[in-house]
Amino acid sequence: NAGVTQTPKFQVLKTGQSMTLQCAQDMNHEYMSWYRQDPGMGLRLIHYSVGAGITDQGEVPNGYNVSRSTTEDFPLRLLSAAPSQTSVYFCASSGLGTGIDQPQHFGDGTRLSIL
Amino acid sequence: DAKTTQPTSMDCAEGRAANLPCNHSTISGNEYVYWYRQIHSQGPQYIIHGLKNNETNEMASLIITEDRKSSTLILPHATLRDTAVYYCIVTGGKLIFGQGTELSVKP
Numbered sequence: 604n605a606g607v608t609q610t611p612k613f614q615v616l617k618t619g620q621s622m623t624l625q626c627a628q629d630m631n632h633e634y635m636s637w638y639r640q641d642p643g644m645g646l647r648l649i650h651y652s653v654g655a656g657i658t659d660q661g662e663v664p665n666g667y668n669v670s671r672s673t674t675e676d677f678p679l680r681l682l683s684a685a686p687s688q689t690s691v692y693f694c695a696s697s698g699l700g701t702g703i704d705q706p707q708h709f710g711d712g713t714r715l716s717i718l
Numbered sequence: 719d720a721k722t723t724q725p726t727s728m729d730c731a732e733g734r735a736a737n738l739p740c741n742h743s744t745i746s747g748n749e750y751v752y753w754y755r756q757i758h759s760q761g762p763q764y765i766i767h768g769l770k771n772n773e774t775n776e777m778a779s780l781i782i783t784e785d786r787k788s789s790t791l792i793l794p795h796a797t798l799r800d801t802a803v804y805y806c807i808v809t810g811g812k813l814i815f816g817q818g819t820e821l822s823v824k825p
Contacts, residue, residue, distance in 0.1 A: 607761075636812070645805065645815040646762065661812065693761050695813075706752070707813060709761030
C-alpha cells in the first residue's frame with residue numbers, strides 16, 4: 604500500500620530558486636492538504652483542496668502556490684525560495700465521507716533547506 | 719474551528735495507562751475531536767476521533783465529557799514506542815494543529 608507519497612525526501616535550494624514538491628495518493632481521496640513544520644513547532648496548514656480543480660488557502664499560504672488537476676496529485680510550488688521557508692513539509696489526504704469526518708493520512712515529509 | 723488546550727508534557731511508566739487531557743470549551747455542535755500523534759520527525763499518525771460518544775479502537779480510547787468541553791485520550795498499556803507528541807484537534811473541516819503534549823514513556 605503506497606498511501607501518500609512525497610518526493611523528494613530531502614532538498615537543498617539557494618535563495619530565489621523555484622521548485623515543486625510532489626504529493627501523490629492512491630486512495631482516491633478527495634481532500635488533500637499541505638503543512639509545514641518548523642523545528643520544535645506544530646504543523647501549520649499552507650493550502651488545501653477538496654477535489655480536482657478546487658484549492659483554498661490555509662494559515663500560512665504566502666510564498667506558495669498549489670493546483671489540483673487530478674484527484675491523485677497535489678503539488679506545492681515555491682516560486683522564489685526564501686530562507687524562512689526552510690522547514691519540513693507534509694502532505695496529507697482523506698476522504699470526505701458523509702462530512703468532514705474522515706481521518707487524514709500523512710506522507711513521510713520533505714525536508715527542505717534554503718541557503 | 720475551536721481552540722484546544724493541552725499540557726505541554728507528561729510522563730508515563732511503561733505498562734501503565736497514559737491519560738492525555740484536552741480542553742476545548744468553545745467546541746461547536748458539528749465539530750469533531752481528533753487525536754493524532756507524531757513520533758520523532760515522522761508524519762503525524764491518526765489515532766482516533768469522536769463527535770460526542772466515547773470511542774475505542776485498537777490503539778486507544780477517547781472519552782468525551784457530556785458537555786463536550788473536554789476529552790481524554792487513553793493509551794491503556796503504554797510502551798516505549800508510544801513516546802511522541804500527541805495533538806488534540808477540534809474541527810469541522812480543516813485540521814489546525816496546536817503545540818500538542820509531549821508524552822514520554824519511561825521504563
